[in-house]
Amino acid sequence: MKLSFNKFNILTAVFFTFLPFSEIFSLDVNLKGSVKDGEGKPIPGARLFIVENKFTARAGSDGSFEFQHLTPGPYTVVATAPNFQPKTERLELKDGDRNLDFILKPSLLEGNAINITAKSAASDFLSTPQPTTVLEGRQLERQKGQNIMSALENTPGTSTMTTGAGTAKPVIRGLTGQRVLVMTDGVRQEEQQFGDDHTVDLDTFNVDKMEIVRGPASVLYGSDALGGVINVIRTKAPTAKDGAPALGGTISSNSFSNNKQDAGAISLFGYNKDSNIGYRVETDTRKAGRITTPNGRLPNTGFKERNVNASIGTDGSWGNFYVDSFQRYQEQDLYDNPNESPGSTAYQTVLHQKTHAHAFFILPLVNVELDAAYQRNNRREIEDKNKLLPIKDTLLDPTVDTYTKLASVYQVTKYDYKQGLNLSLDTTTADAKVHHKEWKGLKGTLGVSGMQQKSNTIGTEPLIPGYSLNNIGFFLFEEWKIGDFSFSAGARSDKRSMDVKANSDLGTAQQTRNFSASTGTLGSVWRFAKDFSLALNAGKGFRAPTPFELFADGVHEGSGRFEIGKAGLRPETSLNYDASLRFANDRFQAELSVFRNKIDNYIYSVSAGSFDPDSGLPVYRYRQDAATLQGGEFSFQAQASSWLIVTGGIDILRATIQKNIPPEAFLNPGGTDISSIYTDQKNKYLPRMTPNRGRLGLRFTRNKLFWINNPYFSVNGTFVQAQYKVDKLETPTHGYNLYDLGFGGEIPGLTNGNDSATFDVAVLNVFDKAYVSNLSRYKDYALNPGMNITFKMTIPFTLISN
DSSP states (O other), rough: OOHHHHHHHHHHHHHHHHHHHHHHHHOOEEEEEEEEEETTTEEEEOOOTTTTTEEEEOOTSSSEEEEEESEEEEEEEEEEOOBBBOOEEEEEEEEOOEEEEEEOOOOOOOOOOOOOOSSOBBBBTTTTSSSSEEEEEHHHHHHHOOOGGGGGGGGGTEEEEETTTEEEEEETEEEEGEEEEETTTTEOOSSSSSTTTTOOOOOSSSSEEEEEEOOOHHHHOOTOSSSSEEEEEOOOOOOOOGTOOOOEEOOOOOOOTTTTTTEEEEEEEEETTTTEEEEEEEEEEEEEEEOOTTTTTSSSSSSEEEEEEEEEEETTTTTEEEEEEEEEEEEEOOOOOOOTTTTOOOOEEEEEEEEEEEEEEEEEEEHHHHHHHHEEEEEEESOOOTGGGGGHHHHOTTTTHHHHHHHHHHHHHHHHSSSSSEEEEEEEEEEEEEEEEETEEEEEEEEEEEEEEEEEEOOOOOSSOOEEEEEEEEEEEEEEEHHHEEEEEEEEEEEEEEOOOOOOTTTTEEEEEEEEEEEEEEEEEEEESEEEEEEEEEEEEEEOOHHHHHHHHETTTTTTTEEEEOOTTTOEEEEEEEEEEEOOOEEEEEEEEEEEEEEEEEEEEEEEEEEEEOOOOEEEEEEEEEEEEEEEEEEEEEEEETTTTEEEEEEEEEEEOOOOOHHHHHOOOGGGHHHHHHHHHHEEEOOSSOOEEEEEEEEEEEEEEEEEEEEEEEEEEEOOOOOOOOOTTOOOOEEEEEEEEEEEEEEEESSSSOOEEEEEEEESSSOOOOOOTTTTTTTTTOOOOOOEEEEEEEEEEEEOOO
């Protein structure tokens, strides 16, 4: 904890060091303009974004905007507004003020937004080298579910691995867990993602935007980004250019009928002109009961959570600075296989705290971006809700005296936090990036990132030993634009050291493990026509083995397994190639992507075909082989008329493994079952892979219906193929079709000036289809949820105007 405070003090010192110099170098050059539609009417509330310095602004009621105190140089300005096609303008600012007017075309298409995750500088749909999806605004509101990652279900190449309704982790092109890096505002989440049941510890309400990058991003973000990156942009304190009131807020609620879930949130935010400081606070709670399937309710599948968020920030011609902090607590019941653990009431609790300080300084030749974060994750997995279960034999033994029994009850109650699995993980990260400004079409970023972790094993079931970890990485990423072409290249070097504590229960000796890797990427985008682009990308990725994969040896309640690690695991390395053909205008948007991702030393666990005699759980062991994942995605959205939008897509994935004969077989040839090795070698499929699927949706909309503004009615279908290409002893799943209905819009009169009140009603799995998802942890013994009626509403309000 002391180290994290020191890093925050360093960031604050750097902030006050750069601030006066940045003010000196800033020149009084202003960029003014307006945003209007084709008929010359202003578009109030339109968002303006300057790519080079990440300035944002909102158009006023007359459509006007202004950026003040800019330094001379080339700039890229993007204007966006709901129901209009985004527009990008490039211009050169010199010594005098400049005027820039935007005329936006009407368009009901969504997702053609600016992203900041795929490369070091912001980019749009047609110019990013890697396939990227952006969810924001009403599209994000419609797709958000009982957890934030459920919004990914209808996006190309992505899905979720679920444990009940409260737990979901992202899957990108068949990869999940430690191979998909989840970040908030560009800072990695560290939340012990080694288990299938471990969810992403983020609040569903407090999210502005989600950016999904498909394909390796190890050059920019280091280890764990083999499959892709999901960057969650959280809602933070407003600043001068957001047009926020002195005091305003929102009230939000949502309900889900299937598991009788209810959730509510309230936020307060504002901006003070005199101090140039914005603030925001929010709290919410969520509670759910048992899941209902077409075959009845599943016992022990409820959950509850609480979230608290706070942020404060300021900005100016020098850049911006903010501090964002949140805490999330979730308690999730775990439905174990009734054939293995009948009547089990296992559950897990997770407490995640994260504080992030960010500063962005605008200087004459470069921009400097600094991030420092501290986060703590505490995970508990308990065998039974009855705290007295560990002393059951003592309490039922008639030969034990009453005093001894009472003393045992006292000890168990007082030290109940030691029952089961109890792991704490403290992580401190610090990142510094220097973005040099464009020079003859060349711009890029030089960066350094550091991470320090400390993990402690507290409970009676250690599972993994305690450890400390240090990671340092250096990277360079450059982009060169020449005519209709843009080329990008990057390189990174990482070094990681892990000091493992001795643990007699696990048979682990004190030791140090060192890992290092060099990664790189090459990409190009060819804008061969106004609305077309062709993107090619090649990237090398890297992932160090986790302490869980190396040293696990025990019961993992969350996954319902007895898991055994392998101390000799080597880092995974991948080589990925992908190509994307894109088209985008105001009426039609489409992308066709193909990829091939070859991963050496792929780490995965397979069933040992036996059961642990004490717990009765199946034994799984970790191993390494060479994996190949290849396939593609096609997605489109078309505005067929002024009131109809058609969306759809297809995802195809084929994942195979080239297995090696385990070295243990050669150490004991007499005790080796040759037939089992032969059977294992014949099986060429990776476990838990995403089935092929198709999507088709219709959204009907108009400007007004009765008293509702911008209403919509939607019909969506998801068509999933059977998944018979599974690992040995893994359960195959049948194909299925699901259909959803939706209705929603804006409520007039309820507004805070920029945002209107909204509501969304949906019926998921309309026909109460009985099906099993291949990505459900319960797939071996339970159906997925049946029909689910949802209702979501958000009401903004203003208490004190500016």
